[in-house]
Amino acid sequence: MIDIAGFALAVLLVELTPGPNMAWLVTLTLSEGRRAGLGAITGIALGLAANAALSVLAASLILAQDGGLAQGVSVLAAAMMTWLAWEAWRGSGESSPAATPRQSGQRHALAGFVINLLNPKAALFFITVMPQFIPDGRPSFVQGLAMAATSVIIATSIHLALVLGAERVRGVLMAESRARIVRRVLAIAMLGVAAWFLAKAFA
Template identity: 30%
Template sequence: MIDPTILITYIAACFLFSIVPGPSVSVVVANALGGGTRAGLLTILGTEISMFSMVLIVALGLEAVMAVVAEAFTIIKLIGAGYLIWIGWKMLTSSGELDLHASRRMSARRYIWQGALVNWANPKTLLFLGAFLPQFVDLNRPAFEQIMVLGLIVMAVATVTDALYAFASGQARHLLSAARVRLVNRVSGAVLICGGVWLALQRRA
């Protein structure tokens, strides 16, 4: 059982980590604006599936896994950067016209895959979890179970904060004009493009 004091500190840290908008939040907001709350929530499902896989990797042993992944780090990084830039460009060039029935016709699989790919597009997330989660592990107890519990907690917090963005954006889409949606898409697109460029320029630690 995790010490309550440590648990409160950990949850607070998870909240701060999750509430700051990043590439994943930008995609959630953009999809919720374009396809409604459902589209945003499906995107979140994709991001959480990818995050669970990252937590599992950390729990199984980050050092052992990274010994293999590190050789392909540059390729993973560049592919991820390119994907972020591509999505950002699509947002920048979107018309801003909202189809209120788009979420009914759009494949749920598309939103889920997009959320998962955007999250996996940044291998720094895996490295962050690898550095963050072990800080709260009791070395006198088996690490696997602790890391999985800690990982599920950060996923739960991220789901709540991202869902708030999705619900707010899904409701706001009915109040926004095409010009305002286009502005939001351009800001989100610029964030993703900058994130992709930044990721491409990062050197492996």
């Protein structure tokens, strides 16, 4: 049985981490209005969905060939979460797998779609982390799509909350001291998930 709750928690930890992705949506909404922000969200969601579907297809095909790959993927998943935790702790990069553009002159929906579709970090996240929440570590395409949909829904919900509450969350995201505390708390939680993946690999 798929551990949707566990996967959703892992996605939530990553998506809640303050970074350029959040700041871009808030700044865009405040400067150009909610319509621009919602347009960007639409592109981001479609790009994430397409990226996730392709990643799920790749993971299901690769892992179906050899069950022994599951251990290696677990180690890679642990490394992936550790990397995201390190970026969140430093605050010097986008911790979210869905990095978005910051050039406001671009057509926001198209830019959000293209950048998320071609984002290798998003693909690596799905390919390595998703199988950790499947009993045998070998997800079928249907199982993968269910988890991909869960991830996109969580990301889009957070993005909508940012755009609709841009004025209120600006103080948190733009105040580096507060954002640093949030990032570091979430980074520690991500390390906990990474440790679980590593333990699972050698269990």
